[in-house]
Amino acid sequence: MPVNLVAPEAQSLQAVPGVELGIAKAHIRKPDRKDMLVMRLAEGSSVAGVFTKNRFCAAPVTLSKKHLADAAGIRALVVNTGNANAGTGEQGMQNALATCESLAKLLGVASNQVLPFSTGVILEQLPMAPLLAGLPQCVANLAEDHWFDAAEAIMTTDIVSKGTSRQITLAGKTVTITGISKGSGMIHPNMATMLGYIATDAAISQSALEALIDHAVNKSFNCITVDGDTSTNDSLILIATGKAGNAEISDISHADYLTLRDVMTEVAVELAQAIVRDGEGATKFMTINVEAGRDVEECRKVAYAIAHSPLIKTAFFASDPNLGRILAAIGYAGVADLDVNAMSLYLGDVLVAEHGGRAVSYKEEQGAAVMQQAEITVRVVLNRGSAEATVWTCDFSYDYVRINADYRS
Numbered sequence: 001m002p003v004n005l006v007a008p009e010a011q012s013l014q015a016v017p018g019v020e021l022g023i024a025k026a027h028i029r030k031p032d033r034k035d036m037l038v039m040r041l042a043e044g045s046s047v048a049g050v051f052t053k054n055r056f057c058a059a060p061v062t063l064s065k066k067h068l069a070d071a072a073g074i075r076a077l078v079v080n081t082g083n084a085n086a087g088t089g090e091q092g093m094q095n096a097l098a099t100c101e102s103l104a105k106l107l108g109v110a111s112n113q114v115l116p117f118s119t120g121v122i123l124e125q126l127p128m129a130p131l132l133a134g135l136p137q138c139v140a141n142l143a144e145d146h147w148f149d150a151a152e153a154i155m156t157t158d159i160v161s162k163g164t165s166r167q168i169t170l171a172g173k174t175v176t177i178t179g180i181s182k183g184s185g186m187i188h189p190n191m192a193t194m195l196g197y198i199a200t201d202a203a204i205s206q207s208a209l210e211a212l213i214d215h216a217v218n219k220s221f222n223c224i225t226v227d228g229d230t231s232t233n234d235s236l237i238l239i240a241t242g243k244a245g246n247a248e249i250s251d252i253s254h255a256d257y258l259t260l261r262d263v264m265t266e267v268a269v270e271l272a273q274a275i276v277r278d279g280e281g282a283t284k285f286m287t288i289n290v291e292a293g294r295d296v297e298e299c300r301k302v303a304y305a306i307a308h309s310p311l312i313k314t315a316f317f318a319s320d321p322n323l324g325r326i327l328a329a330i331g332y333a334g335v336a337d338l339d340v341n342a343m344s345l346y347l348g349d350v351l352v353a354e355h356g357g358r359a360v361s362y363k364e365e366q367g368a369a370v371m372q373q374a375e376i377t378v379r380v381v382l383n384r385g386s387a388e389a390t391v392w393t394c395d396f397s398y399d400y401v402r403i404n405a406d407y408r409s
Contacts (some may be wrong), residue, residue, distance in 0.1 A: 003374050003394065004287040005277035006162040014165040014176045018042035018241025023147035023153045024210035025133025029120060029126060029143065034153035036131070038138035039077040039197070040107060043278040046206050047074040048213045049115070058317075059096040060116040061233060067112045075113040076091045078103050079137075079195065081156050081182075082218045086232035095126040102132050106139045116217065119156055119182065119195055119233050130148040151180040154195050157403055158182055162274040164199055166263050169387075170256045173246040175202045177260075179267045183226075183275035194275070196236040198267055202260055203242035205250040212252075212261050213238045220268035224392050225307050226279040238264070253336025270338035275351035276392045281399025284316045286376045292384060297336045299389035300321035302380055305333035316376065317395040321367030323352050329382060339384070346379040347371075 012395045025034040027349040041047070049068055052060050068074065078099060085092045101113040107114075118126065151161035183194030204212070213236070214379045223235055242248070275286050288306050293299035306312055306329045326345060331336075345353040346369040352362050369378060 002278040003282050005160060005274055006392060008148065008151065008163045009330075011178075012157045012158065012165060013147035013151070013163050014167060014178050015144035015147070016176050016178050016239075017144065017201045017243035018045060019199045019239060020144050021150045022138035022140065022142040023105040023149045024128045024134035024137035024138070025145060028080050028130055028134075030115040032348065034149060035081045035148050036115050036134040036138055037077075037079040037153040038135065038142065039104065039150070040142055041077075041239060042241045043073070043075065043392060044073065046204060046209045047115070047237060047238055047239050048209045048236060049207070049237045050213055050217050052231055054230045054234070056087065056232050058084050058118060058233045059092035059123050060085055060118045061087060061235060063093065063096045063116065064235065066114040067115055070112045072110055072112050074115055076103055076107055077136070077197070079116045079117040079154050080126070080134075081118075081154060083118060083122040083124055083126050084120045084233050085118040085126045086101065088125050091125055094263040095128055097163055098128065099131060099135075099322065103135050103139075105241045106135060107358075115237070117195055117233070117235055119154070124273050135358065136311055139268060144366065147178055147180060151182075154180065154182040156194075157180065157280055158278055160278060160279070162271055164267055164270045164343070166267055168259060168263050170202060170246045170249075170259065171177040173244045175200060175246065175260070177267055179271050181271040181275060181351070183278075194231055194234055196268075196271055197239070198264060199239040199241070199269075199359075200260070201244040203244060203246050203248040204240045204257070204260065205248055208250050208252055208257055209240055210236040210256075212264060214267040215261055219265050222273045223390055225304065226276060226282075227396060231322045235317045236268075240380040266386050273392055276394050279400075281395035281397040281401075282394035282396040282402045283374070283397050285375045286316060286393050286395070287375070288380075288393065289377060290380045290382065291388045293387040293389070294385040295387045296389050299382070300391065301335060301389050302330055302382070303389050303391035304382070305329040306378060306390045310396060313393070313396040316371065317397045321347070321364055321371050323367060326378065327353060333403070338382070342383045344381040344383070346377075346381070348373075348377055
């Protein structure tokens with residue numbers, strides 16, 4: 001089961017003026033499940049996105065990046081689950097284009113004003129007949145209060161849906177922020193969200209929105225990993241409809257921008273952490289803090305070496321304080337001039353290692369007690385600078401193997 005994570009209550013997901021959501025059960029891969037989502041955006045909305053850096057990226061990723069660059073004004077998004085439309089060659093691109101064209105006709109917009117997204121099995125062509133039949137169903141039930149259903153419609157191996165909302169005041173105007181994400185396995189930066197959509201009714205310029213998404217993603221989705229596999233389809237989209245009535249935010253040093261940036265980053269962090277908490281078969285949620293590094297890059301190298309290690313992740317699943325595995329990961333992280341005698345390792349608040357070896361004060365029962373907890377912090381103090389980085393990950397259980405062995409069945 002997910003680690004300290006439950007699905008959001010439907011009423012907790014606030015409608016965002018200017019964003020309508022429609023859902024369908026199109027039978028893309030499995031019967032009787034929500035597997036398609038359309039989001040219609042008010043004219044004049046600003047949209048920014050970041051995408052997977054996997055060179056084998058899916059056709060919808062390539063097309064979404066192109067449509068964003070066209071500067072035609074994005075008016076709709078369409079998402080299908082069950083099939084990733086990745087590794088599908090020219091036919092896959094034609095299918096993504098046909099999806100955009102069909103939805104554009106239904107909504108009365110241009111096809112390059114539609115962003116397509118897919119998630120699911122790789123190396124199989126999109127089943128276009130059910131997908132195209134699902135589009136009118138989605139359009140027929142478009143409504144601003146369908147965020148809960150939308151969160152369910154984008155799930156694949158997720159156990160629970162993921163969504164959250166915030167409301168703030170900017171210059172006397174109430175501003176709403178609501179986001180949903182999906183992801184459970186094949187999670188690793190860059191990007192590490194699989195799919196994520198965050199919308200606000202704040203008025204913000206395109207350039208400021210792009211600065212905001214860069215900040216938010218580097219504090220959230222680029223700080224998570226489940227299994228070290230970067231998906232072919234990872235995408236995060238930020239939408240600003242401008243319906244809140246605030247003066248447009250364009251100055252990224254302005255107090256309103258900083259307030260909006262920080263709250264949207266909170267939303268992104270909650271959605272990103274939810275993906276790790278729902279990691280396939282996860283039983284432990286682990287925070288890896290690396291402190292006092294020379295720069296952020298080396299701190300992240302150490303954090304990810306720990307977070308990716310199957311030996312460490314399986315030890316955490318077993319609640320086995322075999323903590324020499326963490327020292328080994330720190331040593332092979334790629335920090336060539338690391339002085340292992342200067343660093344310290346903590347498990348929770350327990351000092352485990354210092355001066356190049358086991359701390360004199362450390363007793364194994366202390367480590368065992370921490371390892372029994374569902375949420376565990378590993379803290380590495382490099383003692384070579386002032387930089388720091390945090391990565392969130394989970395353990396590897398028997399269920400991780402079962403889920404991925406059975407995924408296509």
